[in-house]
Amino acid sequence: MSDELILNHRQEEVLDYIRTYSEKSDLTENMIVNAFKERNFKRGKYARMTVLSIIDYLHQNNLIKIDEINTKYHIVRSNNEHLLVKLKNELDEFEEKYIILTERLKYIINSKNKERIDKRENNIELAYYFYLLFQHLVGNYIMNIIFRWPDETKNKDEKILEKLFITVFKRLQKIYTSRKLLISPSEEVSTIPTLGYNLFVLDRNNIENMLRLCKKNDIQPETEKVLDILWKISKYYFPFAKPKFEKGPQPEGGYKADKTIPPPNDWRELVDYHNLNTR
Numbered sequence: 001m002s003d004e005l006i007l008n009h010r011q012e013e014v015l016d017y018i019r020t021y022s023e024k025s026d027l028t029e030n031m032i033v034n035a036f037k038e039r040n041f042k043r044g045k046y047a048r049m050t051v052l053s054i055i056d057y058l059h060q061n062n063l064i065k066i067d068e069i070n071t072k073y074h075i076v077r078s079n080n081e082h083l084l085v086k087l088k089n090e091l092d093e094f095e096e097k098y099i100i101l102t103e104r105l106k107y108i109i110n111s112k113n114k115e116r117i118d119k120r121e122n123n124i125e126l127a128y129y130f131y132l133l134f135q136h137l138v139g140n141y142i143m144n145i146i147f148r149w150p151d152e153t154k155n156k157d158e159k160i161l162e163k164l165f166i167t168v169f170k171r172l173q174k175i176y177t178s179r180k181l182l183i184s185p186s187e188e189v190s191t192i193p194t195l196g197y198n199l200f201v202l203d204r205n206n207i208e209n210m211l212r213l214c215k216k217n218d219i220q221p222e223t224e225k226v227l228d229i230l231w232k233i234s235k236y237y238f239p240f241a242k243p244k245f246e247k248g249p250q251p252e253g254g255y256k257a258d259k260t261i262p263p264p265n266d267w268r269e270l271v272d273y274h275n276l277n278t279r
Contacts, residue, residue, distance in 0.1 A: 013036075015058055015063055015088075017036075018032065018064055018077070019085060019092075021035075026075050028074060028075060029066075033052065062082055064079055083152060083153070087164060087167060088167065095171070095174075098134070098179060101130065108126075109123055131194045131195070134175065134176070135198055138172060139199075141168045141172065144164075145165055145168070196237040196239075197244075200237055202234075203244035204245045204246075207270075210223065212276060215277075227267055235263040239261065
C-alpha cells in the first residue's frame with residue numbers, strides 16, 4: 001500500500017462506481033471506461049486513458065482487485081477487506097436502511113394526521129429512538145478513529161487514517177443533514193438535544209465523586225485544570241445536558257434546551273464545590 005494514498009474526486013467516483021456495480025455482475029475495465037465516457041459525472045466525462053490510469057492507481061493501493069482472465073478481459077472488483085472500502089460499504093448500507101426507516105416514520109405521521117389522531121408524543125418518542133440509532137453509529141466510529149483503525153494499520157499509514165477520518169465525518173454530516181425526523185407533517189425534531197444530552201458525559205455526581213477521590217489522592221488541582229479546559233470546550237452543549245446537573249428524574253424522550261439562558265462560565269457553579277473543599 002502506498003504511503004501517499006490520497007484520492008481525488010475522480011478517483012473517488014471511479015472507486016464508488018466499482019464498489020456499486022462489481023457486486024452485481026462481472027465488471028470489466030472496458031465497461032468502466034464506457035460508463036464514464038457516457039455518463040456525466042461530477043467532473044464531466046472522463047477520457048479512456050484517464051479511467052485506466054485511475055483503475056491502475058486503485059489497484060496499486062489495494063482498493064480493488066483485478067482478475068486477468070486473458071490479456072484483453074480483466075474483471076474488476078472492489079477489495080472489501082480494505083478499511084476505506086469497508087467503511088464506505090458500511091455507511092452506504094446504513095444510510096440506505098436509515099432512509100427507509102425515516103421515510104416510514106414520515107408515512108406513519110402523515111397517515112395519522114389524516115385520521116386526525118393526536119399521536120404527537122408517540123412521534124416524539126419514535127424520533128428520539130431513531131436518533132439513538134444514529135448516535136450509536138457516531139459513537140462507534142469515534143471508537144474506531146481512536147482505537148481500532150490505528151491498531152489495524154499499526155499507525156504506519158497516516159494517509160489512509162486521514163482518509164478514513166475525513167470520509168466518516170463527511171458521511172455522518174451528510175446523513176444528519178439529509179434525514180430530518182418529523183413529529184408532525186410540519187414539525188421536525190432536532191437531533192442536537194438528544195446527542196447533546198447523551199454525549200455530555202460529565203454530570204454533577206461524576207464531577208463531585210471525581211473531585212472527592214482526587215482530593216483524597218492529592219491531585220485535585222491538576223484535575224480541576226483539566227475540567228476547566230473541558231468546560232470551555234463543551235459548555236456550548238450544556239443547555240442540552242442541564243438536567244444532569246439538577247435533582248429529579250432525567251428526561252426519557254430528550255430535553256428541549258432553553259438556549260436563551262447562557263451556560264455558566266465555571267463548572268464549579270453547578271456542583272457542591274464549597275462543601276467538597278471543606279470536608
